[in-house]
Amino acid sequence: MSKYKLFLLRHGEGAWNKENRFCSWVDQKLSEDGLKEAQDCGRLLKEQGYKFDLVFTSILSRSIQTAWLVLEAMGQEWVPVVKSWRLNERHYGSLIGLNRAEMALQHGEEKVKLWRRSYDITPPPIEESHPYFLEIYNDRRYTTCDVPKENLPRAESLKEVLDRLLPYWDSTVVPEIRKGRTVLISAHGNSCRALLKHLEGISDEGIASVTLPTGIPVLLELDENLKPVKPRQLLGDQAKIQAAIKKVEDQGKAKQST
Amino acid sequence: MAAYKLVLIRHGESCWNQENRFCGWFDADLSDTGEHEAKRGGQALKDAGYEFDICYTSVLKRAIRTLWFVLDSIDQMWLPVHRTWRLNERHYGGLTGLNKAETAAIHGEAQVKIWRRSFDIPPPSMDDGHDFYQSISKDRRYADLTEDQLPSCESLKDTIARALPFWNEEIVPQIKEGKRVLIAAHGNSLRGIVKHLEGMSEEAIMELNLPTGIPIVYELDKNLKPLGPMQFLGDEETVKKAMEAVAAQGKAKK
Numbered sequence A: 001m002s003k004y005k006l007f008l009l010r011h012g013e014g015a016w017n018k019e020n021r022f023c024s025w026v027d028q029k030l031s032e033d034g035l036k037e038a039q040d041c042g043r044l045l046k047e048q049g050y051k052f053d054l055v056f057t058s059i060l061s062r063s064i065q066t067a068w069l070v071l072e073a074m075g076q077e078w079v080p081v082v083k084s085w086r087l088n089e090r091h092y093g094s095l096i097g098l099n100r101a102e103m104a105l106q107h108g109e110e111k112v113k114l115w116r117r118s119y120d121i122t123p124p125p126i127e128e129s130h131p132y133f134l135e136i137y138n139d140r141r142y143t144t145c146d147v148p149k150e151n152l153p154r155a156e157s158l159k160e161v162l163d164r165l166l167p168y169w170d171s172t173v174v175p176e177i178r179k180g181r182t183v184l185i186s187a188h189g190n191s192c193r194a195l196l197k198h199l200e201g202i203s204d205e206g207i208a209s210v211t212l213p214t215g216i217p218v219l220l221e222l223d224e225n226l227k228p229v230k231p232r233q234l235l236g237d238q239a240k241i242q243a244a245i246k247k248v249e250d251q252g253k254a255k256q257s258t
Numbered sequence B: 001m002a003a004y005k006l007v008l009i010r011h012g013e014s015c016w017n018q019e020n021r022f023c024g025w026f027d028a029d030l031s032d033t034g035e036h037e038a039k040r041g042g043q044a045l046k047d048a049g050y051e052f053d054i055c056y057t058s059v060l061k062r063a064i065r066t067l068w069f070v071l072d073s074i075d076q077m078w079l080p081v082h083r084t085w086r087l088n089e090r091h092y093g094g095l096t097g098l099n100k101a102e103t104a105a106i107h108g109e110a111q112v113k114i115w116r117r118s119f120d121i122p123p124p125s126m127d128d129g130h131d132f133y134q135s136i137s138k139d140r141r142y143a144d145l146t147e148d149q150l151p152s153c154e155s156l157k158d159t160i161a162r163a164l165p166f167w168n169e170e171i172v173p174q175i176k177e178g179k180r181v182l183i184a185a186h187g188n189s190l191r192g193i194v195k196h197l198e199g200m201s202e203e204a205i206m207e208l209n210l211p212t213g214i215p216i217v218y219e220l221d222k223n224l225k226p227l228g229p230m231q232f233l234g235d236e237e238t239v240k241k242a243m244e245a246v247a248a249q250g251k252a253k254k
Helices: A015-019 A032-047 A061-074 A100-107 A109-117 A133-137 A158-178 A189-200 A238-252 B032-047 B061-073 B100-107 B109-117 B133-137 B156-176 B187-198 B202-207 B236-248
Strands: A004-010 A054-057 A081-083 A183-187 A218-222 B004-010 B054-057 B081-083 B181-185 B216-220
Touching: A004 A061, A004 A158, A004 A189, A032 A061, A054 A061, A054 A158, A061 A081, A061 A183, A061 B061, A100 A109, A158 A183, A158 A189, A183 A189, A189 A218, B004 B061, B004 B156, B004 B187, B032 B061, B054 B061, B054 B156, B061 B081, B061 B181, B100 B109, B156 B181, B156 B187, B156 B202, B181 B187, B187 B202, B187 B216
Parallel strands: A004 A183, A054 A081, A054 A183, B004 B181, B054 B081, B054 B181
Antiparallel strands: A004 A218, B004 B216
């Protein structure tokens, strides 16, 4: 018997998604398509009559923008929005900003595959010489985290994402769910995947093949122990969902030559 | 030497402002003009290099969306935002939804002026037969309010009486901790803060029209007393025009 409803949402396209670059902690805003994905998602949730009590986002603008557009479409702008770095996208270390071809060139296809598919292998850390280092670490938002700036990650495996996400989930999100609040988590591909792994008990090997489409709300119905009572549901028109899944999978396929 | 800086912004034109209707707690959205005003206000803050640590707004979308446009402009979308009914616009009770010109024609300019501009005379109550009773009084966002807290109408005095506790208990401690505060709200809830900050009389606050979509800056000493009059960010003409426009409302159309 489902007691609680939890919604996860992976934000839509940012400028770098088009170029297949790892955006990670670089604070890109949504592209026009990404804005539209968020609005469509909001319209769908409104049509289906969902009412949120609380929204959690990361401190990256694209997840916040997504949450705002969803709430706007639903006429629920008044719903509290709580932000935390612990929902940020996975930190891709020195791979940030590189596209697939550049990565394969610099590190070799096998290494790249390993970093992307493995659960606990961390990519090389971002160095001060990296073109995006200052843009990230000089940003004032990283002085407001519950961890001193110097202790924030310089690179993460998916496991490390869950390691910094889980305490937040337990201390801050779970109590709200237990109060019966309908929660939306508007976040990123890997922070959503890490949470799904935890909630659904997916194995370290199994999580590699789980990808969430962008802009499609994921409904989890949970029992009083916060265990899912049924498989996750991707909400909306089936054709649209299939197209969104295909889009993400195509991006993941190795491209030939340039 | 200012110990603290506080920025207030009154939301821009709503769809109901456009129609000259008493809006109050009705959750009207910004008109295109209102969106433009919010973006312009955000740009003024961006040009002046403002940074904030915490934001406050009401539970009405015209204020919240104004804040969102501003945060987007100044690239600080990640800031914590606290929403509270206590910063809502004044509740116009039974007048909610009525066109201001029509109301003036029915009740006379003088009565309308009294309702809009007096300090402690409330408009008629919004009773359960009112068009907007369900959508306002029974809205989910007010589910946690006690019977005493949920208004059916408000004078300016009532509005201020429920806004100031939030100012004193929530906002002031943050300012005193050195947090740079941005408040995006409504004409009358902001008048409450301004009256309090400047120690204005009831007559004086009734005469004050805060411009819309224009950041209002206060420099405060360590006791939160303003060091000078409020300053507006934006070009002189924009500011002048906006103040004149608000004063023109409420006059019956011929």
